[in-house]
Amino acid sequence: MNCVLPLRASAVARAHLRRVSTVPMIFEGAPTDHHFIPTSPAGEPLHKVLALKDTRPVAELCERATKAFRLWKATSVKEKLGIYDNILRQFEAQKNELIDAHVEIGNPMYMAEFNYYGTLDNIRHYRSILDTRPAGTMPVRNVNSGDADEISMVVNEPFGPVLSIAAWNAPLILATRAIFAPLTAGCSVIVKSSDLSARISYLTVQALLDAGVPKDVVTLVHCESAKSKEVVDALIANRNVKKVNFTGSTRVGSEIAAVAGKHLKPVLLELGGKNCSIILDDVDDLENALRTSLWASWAHKGQICMCTDLIFVSEKNYSQAAQMLQKIATQTIANDESLAMSQRTAAHAETGKKLVSEALQQGAKLLAGSLDLSATNQFAPVVLTDVRPEMKVYTTETFAPVVCLVKYKDVATVADQVNALDYGLKCSIWTSQGLAAYKLAGQIDCGSVHVNRPTVLDEPHLPHGGTNKSGFGRFNSHWGVSEFQYPKLVTVKP
Template sequence: MSAVVYPSIIDGKDTHHPAEKIPVSSHTNPDDILHFFSQLQVNDSNISTLANNAKEGFKEWSALSFQEKAKIFRKAMDLIKERKNEFVDSHLEIGGPGWFAGFNVDGALGQIEEYAAQLSRPSGQVVQAAHVDLAMTIKTPIGPVLSVSPWNAPVILGTRSIVAPLAAGCSVIFKTSEKSPRPSYLLVKCFLEAGVPPKALQLVHVAPQDNPKFFEGIFASGAIKKVNFTGSTFVGKIIAQQCAKYLIPYLLELGGKNVSIVLDDANLDKAAEKILFAAWAHKGQICMSTDKVFVAESIYEKFSTALKNVAAEFVKDKDHEISQRDPVGRDKVIELVKDALAKGAHLLVGDFNEAEISKTNIIPPMILENVTADMKINTVETFGPVFTLHKYKDINNVIDEVNNHDFGLKAAVWSENTMKALNVAKKMEIGGVHINASTIHDDPVVPHGGVKSSGCGRFNSQWGMDEFMIIKTITINE
């Protein structure tokens, strides 16, 4: 059976360019072509078409009533439910486990449901003013948005990239990852079939080497009023620099060197189970995955034993046992582990065989201890099934170390004294801290985002809508 070609969608129409058919390989076997995407030709004509459509689509979509938008969102939910198997299959293609594929679809539905509920909220307020008869503020959509989301959780992150700006009343140009064009195509089709105007939501596939030209062209068009990017810190910084050139605001959800802190009164068995899940779920390929664990010195040996016991059960589950990587991700993990071991770290759990990993693309789950500041893995996100274990005496030193990290997306604190844990949480420069729970936590009704090199702005619910709106002041005098 020949592989399917997934096109861009411009003004509601599938747009193919036969000369620009780019293969999408299996994550388990680079020689196995799953399907292709038809790349948008990045030229002045196509950029102009996209930009003009987005401006016209913005006028049409923002003029619809909140009842009409809510009806369309709920229809999109129905279509996604009907096609759940397709979405799950598209997620399995990237090497994700079945439970995570299902979680992504359910999470996407939760996102749409929450934003649909937010559509009826008040659009402004009357404010006190001394020198006018009446003063009010109105929240209005910012305008056309460029949304970009990554490959590792394409259904839920793609939905979030689309539905947040749409809920605010913005039009969206959605650029896919070259590693996962299929789920993005399926999502956009569902929203368009549900009734989103064709020019209000457009999908573009761009080959990696043409990304700089595409971003420069669409920014220079003047149409884009905000950028919504989820991905690596490296790429996020480049996009922020390009946005600064044109004074385009941005929402960034970037990488995270996420930490767990185990206090001396924690439930060790519960902490061990949840930390291992947070570190190894989806092979560590989640922006919220736990990378670094600090353990009070007085319980370090007991906790290490608990980790090893739980790990012995985890590796029996194929979802956690292996990590199937593309060569770039694979080689990054190899480099980090190799550097740490050469400088004196050792493996508490797992085996490291560079030749075998390079041959099979399979990285077994690992826990490293005796990691020091001169090792790359101490500060670099692994994005693989590897985390490090650190012993501490003074919790204040741990807080200082965490706050000195470049990253600040997620943290977990483990203690049976919740007020003590809360005090630790308050002191950390982190976007989200979860007490006695996994660092992997993203609820549609709770704001989500990072600080420092983990990004800026917040997704979800009213906070996600506000990211794509401006506050307009109106005063009235007789």
């Protein structure tokens, strides 16, 4: 799967009828006496989402997840392969409904299709791991024993029930990733949906059950934003939940880590980023490097954790780069109609507007785009220059279509500028000298460095995750599966 989004956005998604329906939770005895109604970016009501009004169902839900875990752990690989094949067929049959569920929450069509096809590739890759990844290892003879009959085995043991929480911005990919890594490891999964993309989580979990995943192996809970912390804290605290994975903001991730630490529960956190694109002087095509970096900043209106926030250009090439970027940005704004779409909520737009407004008041300059401070979820893309490290827009994830053009003195110092940021998710290096870029990549503290590729890049066979305030642990492939297993030593003396 090529998980780099198309460089040119397709037309904004078709107009369609929104069918207000009920989105249930999926677990035995799920209550139906409380709900909330999410809205589209345009403020239209979407559907009634049945939700927890308190934490009373949590204990039984988690107990059932433990019983289901034992069943799933004992299920043969052959049977699981058949179930995964059924899941793929189920997703293929639901293609239009899944894409529609993305469009109604503000995804441009290219992003909705990217989520759908990327999810199929992820599931196919996890399926391939089921019957190829070793169940463990058998070390050489014990050092302190001369008994040739003594055996030592290290077995990959699934943790048990896992709480999986994924964000709304790439809802199908993030939900399935949060489910399939622990599921492939042999765990049962309790999914807590985002209140902004609950329908997609429901369609995902229901598809798994329809495909043959046993009852209670994957369950689903919804709650409105005001109840989220209470519900999540109760789930983490329950003794049956053995690990947590969370994809979302650094703020919420730190709160989850604190609660998990209190209960000595391991966590996998894939959080925000302040991603950088470094353009070296020897780059063959400066215009392409700038154009691709700009796309990586503005894709999905900046609502991707991998989006580029800062473009570093040398003092020598800064003036030329600024002129080029201004022209590219102006053309892109005029030609890419998806950039006129709204942010998911007014609150998300307000955060970005405040960061840009403060920067302009502190001396930053608007190279391209415009700033509308009205209290709506509209946010026009912008390019800023003359930003400084003491400005919040320089150091804080904007999660909006905002990119800053920044000077660096030389290659020896640019890594220090990048490493001074609190995050560590993605970085791009643009150059004609691959070996030199490899050396520079080794000096940068982040989860991924892409040479002559954009920061928005994720493949199912490659590890994904960050360092510092971007979190810890890795999703994807056998790295993701390993996150939900622990090595158990078994020694046998006949």
